Amino acid sequence: MSVLELREITKVFPGVVANDHVSLSLEEGEIIALLGENGAGKTTLMNVVYGLLSCDGGELLVDGRPVKIKSPRHAIDLGIGMVHQHFMLVQPLTVTENIVLGHEPARFGVIDFATARKKVLEISARYGLKVDPDSRIMDLSVGMQQRVEILKALYQGARILILDEPTAVLTPQEVRELFAVVRSLVNEGLSVVFITHKLEEVMAVADRILVMRDGRLVGETRPSDTDTVGLARMMVGRDVVLRVEKAPRACGDTVLEVDGLHVKDDRGLEAVRGVALSVRGGEIVAIAGVDGNGQREIVESIVGLRKPTSGTIRLKGEDITHASARSSIEAGVSHIPEDRHRRGLILEFTIAENLMLGDHRLAPYSTRGLMRPTAVTAMAKRRIVDYDVRTPSERVLASALSGGNQQKVVVAREIGRDPELLVAAQPTRGLDVGAIEFVHRQILKERDSGKAVLLVSLELEEISALADRILVIYEGRIVKEFAAGEADDETLGFYMTGGGGSKLAPETGATGARGEGER
């Protein structure tokens, strides 16, 4: 008997059918992968199961009994736990407080913290999920926070665990650890729904694969019956190139030269500790690292959004160390920011307005302080076609576009400006394979036309697909440099997590001896 069964679940948002008669079942001790592009409706479907959303049609069965799940509390009571894509953790509270929140052991309303702590340690020992019960969430790494989320679900007595894009934020080592955890959970009798849009993961972890597209379930298969190309086709509905072709590199003059760079982060702590790097025309230099090791601060210094404490940044020999964002654009630096909502776009502006930002004071978009709407519209129409932005018109608000199309608008603006240097920070974050392919092609086109590209990415796949040279960053320092193809993911991951000094060292041993000798 299935522990969970969905029959013809339908969920309609204004203007979108997010789930269109979706039926699926989950057996005890099974891992199913729910695979689909962004916007396919995976999260919505699971939010319905978890009681966060009510469905407009269909039926849910838990242990063969029909249920109407009205609230998360109800779902929890039925043994359903969910680890959300965006963690549901209260940052200033401790691990224990977060885990017991909502189900606190208490006498007359007074929380019994000793019992709470003991229970947390018990569960953590039982499933091999080590955490410090007294740390505050904000002091933990992302991987650790995810562990707390899983513990929270287990503490609440989950037998069915839903993991929504759990690997999006993890390093390769952490991904492997997570897979091990998931398998041990299944051995303990849990059943798991694993949501992702990454094909390799599905192949590695799932017993059964369900593919969603445009709110519908379009296919079911098993890892043994398919491969990543087949899955991609099922997911996108057409053939996709998972790895774009790359021409050999033809290097030109040095465009960007950074030397002795020190930068502080928002809290005033030194985040970049003496970084030197250079990028030449016609090459893509990638900075690989775990999030929060100084990448953001390097990027912001180069594009004029943050003042370095010392060091120099030169663009074609010209000192731009203290340039403002405006003069850095004028000098020829374009920036695809890591967060398209906060920095890349003004969501309340139209696509045309967003496409013009940064160039708005220049002819032909404005003359003598007045906007020239016809010029803006003409430019927008042209770029919408050139960059394949799927939208009914250039007057649509940026907020109305899907993530992939929003990113295309950012890319269109930044590359369309024809810069000397393109700084791309996580340019495909949260995008699905189709959109990733597009963005990668655009970045390679820049390189092939002789421009310099500095790429920052947390995705090793992206780095190995694009980079000509790879710089590994750890705690604000470049700890290792590789030429393209010189290092595999394991090796990169090893240096990204602190090299020889790290507990997360891979067990292969092959790379273990290389911990020393960085500059």
Added chain:
Amino acid sequence: MLGDILTPDLFASALRMATPLALAAIGGTLCERSGVVNIALEGIMLIGAFAAAAAGLATGSGWLGLLAAIAAGVAVSAIHAFSSINLKSDQVVSGTAINILALGVTGFLMELLYGHPGTTDPVPQMLRPVFHFPNGGEGVLGTVWTWINSIVFSHTPIVYLAIAVAVIAQWAMYRTRWGLRLRALGEHPRAADTVGINVSRGRWIAVMMSGALGGMAGANLVLEQVGSFTENMTNGRGFIALAANIFGRWTPVGSYLASLLFGFADALQIKLQLFRAEIDIPPQFFLMLPYVLTVVVLAGVIGRAVSPAAVGVPYEKG
């Protein structure tokens, strides 16, 4: 002269002056910890003060005045709760509207009930000091006793109540189920929702608690300090209380201690006015003191103080 200024009753007066600020500040703390900004505290306090005076005059009882003030505070805060939580309107706008409404309503009711603007008759029964110990005695011990007696034992009930509220609220916030959930609500309401905590209900309760405390603050002004109601008698205390809440880093005891600082500035200001002849400075300058202190304190602190992450943001389900 310093000896004439730094007397036991200066400190006792600081404690009295701090009381309405502290009650409102703790109200602000609870409210903001739940994720709702409450700049309506000024108006809530004013309406509380009016209710205390009106009920005191009508019934002749100070205690019934206090109850009426609390009830009125809760009722007004319910307006704020409804518009912020249910209607999801802008909390600053809602709070401002309530402040303006409070000024208008109390003025209007003055005319309606008492036939004149300005100040009401004195309430027949104020709340009296709880203890009555004689001061003094001979020698050093006598002086020490006088200090202790003035600072610790000379106060009216709501002054002690405020201290109790600070301590109990602090304990409850960090030790009880309610407190843990309250802290979660203001930081990450969605996280609270996903573990089955009712966000709207939690916020409603917190806003109404702040209303009760704001009402109590108003009652203190009328029943323990002034003895009658005067239009706009709160005079910005609700806003100073919010500053105290920030200065106290969104904790009840912190709010109380910060209020004590502002209360001291107020007491000092009053005291210094007595020495107008000796210190040749215009009295307006002293009146300014507590407000200047507020600005200075906030300018020094505000960048570093971290407010609850979700404060001021209406919670959208789904």
